[in-house]
Structure formats: C-alpha cells, structure tokens
Amino acid sequence: MRVINIVTQMEAGGAQGAAIRMAMELRSRGHTVETWFLYQKRPTYIGLEGVKVVYNQTPKSRADYLTICLRLIVLLKQYKPDCVITYTHYANIVGQIIATILRIPIRIATQRSLLDLYPRFAKIADKFIGCIGCYTHNIAVSSAVYDCFSNYPNRYKNKLEVVNNGIEISRLLISKEISRERYDLPKDMPLIINVGRLSKAKNQLFLIRLLPYLQGVNLAIAGDGELREVLLDEANRLGVSERLFILGEIKPEEVRCFLCSGDLFIFPSLSEAFGFALVEAMSVGLPIITSDIPAFKDILKIDDGEEAGILISLSDKNRFITSIKEVLKNEDISGSLASKAIKKARHFSIEKMVDSYEKCFYKSKKHN
Numbered sequence: 048m049r050v051i052n053i054v055t056q057m058e059a060g061g062a063q064g065a066a067i068r069m070a071m072e073l074r075s076r077g078h079t080v081e082t083w084f085l086y087q088k089r090p091t092y093i094g095l096e097g098v099k100v101v102y103n104q105t106p107k108s109r110a111d112y113l114t115i116c117l118r119l120i121v122l123l124k125q126y127k128p129d130c131v132i133t134y135t136h137y138a139n140i141v142g143q144i145i146a147t148i149l150r151i152p153i154r155i156a157t158q159r160s161l162l163d164l165y166p167r168f169a170k171i172a173d174k175f176i177g178c179i180g181c182y183t184h185n186i187a188v189s190s191a192v193y194d195c196f197s198n199y200p201n202r203y204k205n206k207l208e209v210v211n212n213g214i215e216i217s218r219l220l221i222s223k224e225i226s227r228e229r230y231d232l233p234k235d236m237p238l239i240i241n242v243g244r245l246s247k248a249k250n251q252l253f254l255i256r257l258l259p260y261l262q263g264v265n266l267a268i269a270g271d272g273e274l275r276e277v278l279l280d281e282a283n284r285l286g287v288s289e290r291l292f293i294l295g296e297i298k299p300e301e302v303r304c305f306l307c308s309g310d311l312f313i314f315p316s317l318s319e320a321f322g323f324a325l326v327e328a329m330s331v332g333l334p335i336i337t338s339d340i341p342a343f344k345d346i347l348k349i350d351d352g353e354e355a356g357i358l359i360s361l362s363d364k365n366r367f368i369t370s371i372k373e374v375l376k377n378e379d380i381s382g383s384l385a386s387k388a389i390k391k392a393r394h395f396s397i398e399k400m401v402d403s404y405e406k407c408f409y410k411s412k413k414h415n
Contacts, residue, residue: 048073048078048079048129048130048153048408049078049079049080049126049127049128049129049130050070050073050079050080050081050128050129050130050131050132051080051081051082051083051123051126051128051130051131051132052066052069052070052080052081052082052083052132052133052134053083053085053119053131053132053133053134053138053141053142054066054083054084054085054133054134054135054138055084055085055086055135055136055137055138056084056085056086056087056088056105057084057086057088057089057090057091057092057093057100058088058089058091058296059089059091059296059297059298059299060244061159061212061321061323062134062135062157062159063084063091063092063134063299064299064323065134065157065159065188065212065213066082066132066134067082067092067095067098067299068213068214068215069397069400069401069404070082070096070097072397072398072400072401073401073404074096076401076405080097081097081098081099081126082095082098082099083098083099083100083101083119083122084098084099084100084101085101085102085115085119085137085138085141086100086101086102086103086104086105086106086115087100087103087104087105088105089296091298091299099122101115101118101119101122102114102115102118116141116145119142119145120149123145123146123149123151124149128151129151129152129153129408130151130152130153130155130408131143131146131151131154131155132155132157132404133154133155133156133157134157134159135157135159135160136158136159136160136165136166136169136170136173137169139156139157139158139173139176139182140169140172140173140176143156143176143181143182144176144181146181147176147180147181152183153183153184153407153408154181154182154183154184155182155183155184155186155404155407156173156177156181156182156184156186157185157186157187157188158173158185158186158187158188158192158195158196158207158320159192159320159321160192160320161191161192161195161318161319162192162195162196163195163318164318164320174199174203177199177202177203177206177207178200178202178203179202182206183206183407184206184208184407184410185203185206185207185208186207186208186209186210186404186407187207187208187209187210188209188210188211188212188320189209189211189212189320189342189345189346190209190341190345191319191320191321191340191341191342191345192209192320192321192342193207193209194341210400210403210404211321211394211395211399211400212321212323212326212395212400213395213396213397213398213399213400213401214323214326214327214330214392214396214397215396216392216393216395216396216397220303220307220331221304221307222307223308223309223310225307226304226305226306226307226308227308229304229308230267230292230294230308232265232267232308236263236264236265236290237263237264237265237311237375238264238265238266238267238308238309238310238311239261239264239265239266239267239309239310239311239313239371240267240268240305240308240309240310240311240312240328240333241254241266241267241268241269241270241312241313241314241324242268242269242270242302242305242306242327242328243268243269243270243314243316243324244270244271244272245268245270245271245272245273245274245275245278245293246272246273246274247274248316248317248318248319249270249272249316249317250315250316250317250338250361251268251270251274251278251315252274252277252278252281253315253361254266254268254315255278255281255282255285255287255291256281256285257364257367257368257371258285258287258290258291259285259286259287260368261368261371261372264290264371264375265290265291265292266290266291267293267305267308267309268291268292268293268294269294269295269296269302269305270293270294270295270296271295271296275293278291279291279293302324302327303327303330303331306327306331307331309328309333310333310334310375311333311334311335311336311371311375311381312325312328312333312334312335312336313335313336313337313367313371314328314335314337314338314343315337315338315361315367316337316338316340316343317338317340317361318340319340319342319343320342321346322337322342322343322346325337325343325346326346326392326395328388329346329356329388329389329391329392330388330389330392330393332385332386332388332389333385333388334356334374334380334381334384335355335356335357335384335388336356336357336359336367336370336371336374337356337357337358337359338358338359338360338361339358339359339361343358344358346391346395347391349387349390349391353387354387355384355387355388355390355391355392356384356387356388357370357384
C-alpha cells in the first residue's frame with residue numbers, strides 16, 4: 048500500500064509522534080509511507096525518512112492557507128496514494144476533503160482531542176464531512192475521545208471506532224545515573240518527572256506549587272510552551288527555583304532516556320485525549336501518579352479492578368502530597384506500582400496499533 052500521513056504542524060507532540068511511529072512500523076511491514084506536515088512550527092522531524100513539509104512557516108493569512116491546500120492537491124496527485132491517514136482536526140478537514148475529491152480510496156481520520164477542545168469551525172466541519180462520507184474510517188484514540196461523540200448522528204458514529212495510540216515498548220533503556228548525568232540533573236535527591244507542553248491543560252503549575260511541601264525533592268520537566276516564564280516566576284516566588292529543572296523541548300526519541308532519570312512520574316493534566324508521555328513513563332517502569340480524568344482512568348485500568356498507578360482528584364492537594372511522600376520513601380509501594388505500570392504499558396504497543404490500521408486498509412480494499 049502507498050500511504051500518506053498528513054499532520055497539521057511539525058513540532059514535538061503526541062499526534063506528530065504517532066504519525067512518525069506509524070510510518071516507521073508500516074514501512075517495516077512492506078508499505079510505502081511518507082509523512083507530510085501542512086506547515087512547520089519547529090524543525091523537529093526535518094531529515095527523517097519520508098518527511099515532507101508542505102509550507103515552511105506558520106500560515107498567517109487566507110492566502111497562506113490557500114497555498115497549503117493547492118500544494119497538497121498537487122502533491123497528492125503526483126504521489127497517487129492508496130490511503131491517506133490524517134492526524135488532528137485541521138488535517139482531518141483539509142486532508143480528507145481533498146482526498147475525497149481526488150478519489151483516494153482509503154481515507155482514515157483520527158480524532159485526537161476531546162470534543163470540547165475543538166475550535167467551533169473545526170467541530171462543525173468535522174461533523175459535516177464525517178456524516179457525508181469523507182471518512183472511510185474514523186479512529187478515536189481512546190475511549191474518552193470516543194465517548195465525546197455519543198450524541199452525534201449514526202451516519203458519523205458508524206465509521207467511528209477506538210484504536211489506542213501505540214508506542215515502542217522494547218527500546219533499550221539507560222541507568223538512572225547515566226540519564227541524570229546526560230541531562231545535568233542532581234544525582235543525590237529524589238526526582239519527580241513530568242513531560243509535556245508548558246500549558247494550562249498540562250497543569251505543571253500544580254506540581255510547582257507542591258514543591259514547598261516536598262522538602263528535599265526535585266522536579267524535572269521536559270517541554271516548552273507559552274507558560275515557561277509563568278512557571279519560572281512561580282518557582283521563584285515560592286523559593287523552590289533551585290529544585291526545578293525545565294529542560295525545554297527534547298527530541299521525541301530521547302524522551303524515554305530522560306524518563307529513566309526519574310523516581311516518580313506525575314501527570315496532573317486538566318484534560319487529555321490519551322497521554323503518550325504517561326504510557327512512555329509506564330513502559331520504563333516509573334511509579335505513576337495522575338489526575339483522575341477519564342483518559343487516565345482508562346489507561347491505568349487493570350482487568351481485575353486494580354489500577355497501574357494512583358489516580359487523585361486535583362482538588363485533593365493533601366492526598367497528592369501524602370502519596371508522593373509514600374511512593375518516594377517506600378520501595379514496596381514504588382516497586383509494586385512500577386511492575387503494574389510495565390505490564391499495562393504492553394497493551395499500548397505500536398504493533399497492536401498498526402495491526403488495527405492494517406485491518407482498515409484491507410477492509411476498505413475488499414469493499415472497493
């Protein structure tokens with residue numbers, strides 16, 4: 048199969064990483080795959096096999112958006128793919144409308160945000176083109192995302208199914224000591240880890256405000272974003288800046304190496320559609336504490352009713368503090384959590400994810 052992944056913007060993010068991993072795994076199975084970014088926000092994936100940027104800068108005018116659409120039409124006509132997979136709502140709208148017009152037979156949209164987070168125009172357009180048949184398949188990356196569409200018409204929901212995101216589980220890991228040396232982190236103090244864009248939704252401000260209650264504990268965050276200065280100012284105000292390490296955006300292929308430096312992974316997000324960083328932290332064997340939002344409940348749920356991590360309401364700051372102290376001090380608790388996390392992470396392998404997408408390929412091919 049000739050497959051094109053289309054992603055809205057190039058930067059380090061969950062959708063972007065999913066597209067790159069998808070391409071690599073599909074190529075290993077004999078498919079011809081390229082990943083196209085509609086525009087470049089950061090040069091994260093420049094130089095990787097099969098990567099192309101349609102427009103080299105962030106669009107700022109209607110003329111820029113029109114140029115992107117026209118270039119995409121030309122490229123798809125030249126490439127003549129059997130399948131287009133789109134990632135994020137704008138890529139779904141632009142990519143799938145054009146793919147439908149060009150009669151590309153297999154058109155797989157992926158829903159990667161909670162519906163409440165869609166811009167109004169994107170929500171209306173996605174609903175419309177999903178109902179009129181632009182999508183031959185429509186993938187929700189988690190049960191939490193799937194449930195958002197419960198009130199949509201059957202014409203839309205009939206194409207919708209859950210396929211969880213996948214990560215590479217089997218990469219070699221490095222020791223905690225080597226990881227801390229690589230990222231210039233103190234070696235002799237307990238370390239809490241967080242990964243994600245520095246934004247309101249990721250809620251790293253909550254973690255910084257816990258540090259005054261966690262004497263002798265450091266916090267390292269891998270990520271960049273609009274709240275960087277806000278986080279640094281808050282750390283200064285609270286007198287914990289010497290225990291806060293904001294590393295900026297690191298390469299996606301290095302995230303697991305960074306995670307190896309930690310003693311505990313905390314993800315206090317206000318909302319998530321899935322949580323790639325959470326699953327990656329689970330896969331390296333970190334104990335997990337998260338906010339009790341639906342996506343995290345789904346990821347951490349174990350069949351016997353247990354959970355592969357500690358889920359806590361963000362309104363219960365005292366329980367966060369108590370749980371952090373218990374995990375960092377009690378090796379039995381941290382060891383049990385780590386074991387459960389590793390076991391559950393295997394459910395989210397890249398192989399499982401791509402198996403499901405290949406079923407979409409061949410189901411569509413059979414119908415055509």
